[in-house]
Amino acid sequence: NAGVMQNPRHLVRRRGQEARLRCSPMKGHSHVYWYRQLPEEGLKFMVYLQKENIIDESGMPKERFSAEFPKEGPSILRIQQVVRGDSAAYFCASSPPTGGPNRGEQYFGPGTRLTVT
Amino acid sequence: SQQGEEDPQALSIQEGENATMNCSYKTSINNLQWYRQNSGRGLVHLILIRSNEREKHSGRLRVTLDTSKKSSSLLITASRAADTASYFCATAGGGDDKIIFGKGTRLHILP
Numbered sequence: 001n002a003g004v005m006q007n008p009r010h011l012v013r014r015r016g017q018e019a020r021l022r023c024s025p026m027k028g029h030s031h032v033y034w035y036r037q038l039p040e041e042g043l044k045f046m047v048y049l050q051k052e053n054i055i056d057e058s059g060m061p062k063e064r065f066s067a068e069f070p071k072e073g074p075s076i077l078r079i080q081q082v083v084r085g086d087s088a089a090y091f092c093a094s095s096p097p098t099g100g101p102n103r104g105e106q107y108f109g110p111g112t113r114l115t116v117t
Numbered sequence: 118s119q120q121g122e123e124d125p126q127a128l129s130i131q132e133g134e135n136a137t138m139n140c141s142y143k144t145s146i147n148n149l150q151w152y153r154q155n156s157g158r159g160l161v162h163l164i165l166i167r168s169n170e171r172e173k174h175s176g177r178l179r180v181t182l183d184t185s186k187k188s189s190s191l192l193i194t195a196s197r198a199a200d201t202a203s204y205f206c207a208t209a210g211g212g213d214d215k216i217i218f219g220k221g222t223r224l225h226i227l228p
Contacts (some may be wrong), residue, residue: 033216035218041220041221042205042220043205043218044218045216048215056215091159091160093160105148105165106162107160108160108161108162109159110158110159111158113228
């Protein structure tokens with residue numbers, strides 16, 4: 001069972017370009033989460049999605065950022081008109097559709113390191 | 118906010134010694150999790166402790182949870198060079214599946 005996959009692993013974009021980050025959850029997982037990590041900091045929640053639904057986007061910047069998790073294919077985090085401050089590591093995690101005491105246990109991908117020049 | 122906050126921010130110990138990291142949080146939780154992150158790499162899930170559990174072991178790891186004090190500790194016994202990493206606690210609670218991370222403790226094991 002392959003783990004969470006993210007690609008690309010490294011992405012370099014010039015200011016003003018678009019960045020597309022992809023995440024394929026573990027097999028059988030229907031919940032996807034995106035996090036951003038700045039250097040020397042912890043992970044900051046961005047968005048929580050289930051298939052074709054955004055459940056919680058309270059951590060997403062109001063502009064330029066969007067996320068989707070279509071019925072088929074990977075989840076996409078899209079950053080339009082990137083700026084230098086968007087440079088960070090972006091991690092995706094997935095979890096199975098369970099509730100109860102193990103709620104929240106997530107499995108992380110290796111991350112995409114975005115550098116904006 | 119239910120954000121976890123780790124203490125200390127950084128810790129250096131000799132190989133073979135035990136390392137203890139603490140985490141405090143603010144609101145009620147369903148569970149608390151510890152993760153490890155090696156420099157420049159993704160996160161590895163270490164252990165999950167439920168709100169009705171007080172202690173849990175996994176290999177050289179021992180996690181305690183005190184819900185009355187809203188705190189948890191991670192103990193790594195007989196530390197090894199490979200334990201050098203950042204350690205994060207994350208809490209899950211309320212009605213959603215979102216987990217909130219602290220800023221982490223950077224652990225450095227000296228040879």
